[in-house]
Amino acid sequence: MDQVKVAAVLLKPIPKNIKCMQYLLGFASYYRNHIRNASHITCSLYKLCSKDIVFQITKERRDAYERIKHQLTNAPVLILPHFELPFNLYINAACSQGLGEALHQGQIVDGEPRE
Structure with missing residues (x-):
């Protein structure tokens, strides 16, 4: 990932709606082969995109967001x-x-x- 994308990921705030969360998950999905345990990390974030779930950022989801950001910007x-x-x-x-x-x-x- 080039440095412009790394800087953009680091500056990105946690998504505040389903559309922004879908964008983040799509971006992370592109790099999923380079992220250890990507599906495990993003599981709680994918649940937010369900129609039956109220969009609410919990501590678990905030931690998952920070972990995926860390993995995206510190890839092996x-x-x-x-x-x-x-x-x-x-x-x-x-x-x-x-x-x-x-x-x-x-x-x-x-x-x-x-x-």
């Missing part, structure tokens, strides 16, 4: 892989309901090791 650095370097495959089969996995590759970014 995504780098293209180097196919000549090794990959690490992490697998989590701890629960009986599913299997989780992640493919990582350690690289040096700005003099710091990243995975």
Whole structure:
């Protein structure tokens, strides 16, 4: 995300109506693949867009808004892989309901090791 968008997100006040909330959620949805637990964070905000719910900003929703703002403005650095370097495959089969996995590759970014 470029610096102009980052500044705009940081200056944006909490939405005061459904239309503004939908705009925010659409913007966040565009970057959802880069936000850890995006659906969990925005769940209470999406509920505000329902016709059956009175639009009311609670502490939980305010916290969710601040978390999504933080995630949008402090996104992790995504780098293209180097196919000549090794990959690490992490697998989590701890629960009986599913299997989780992640493919990582350690690289040096700005003099710091990243995975």
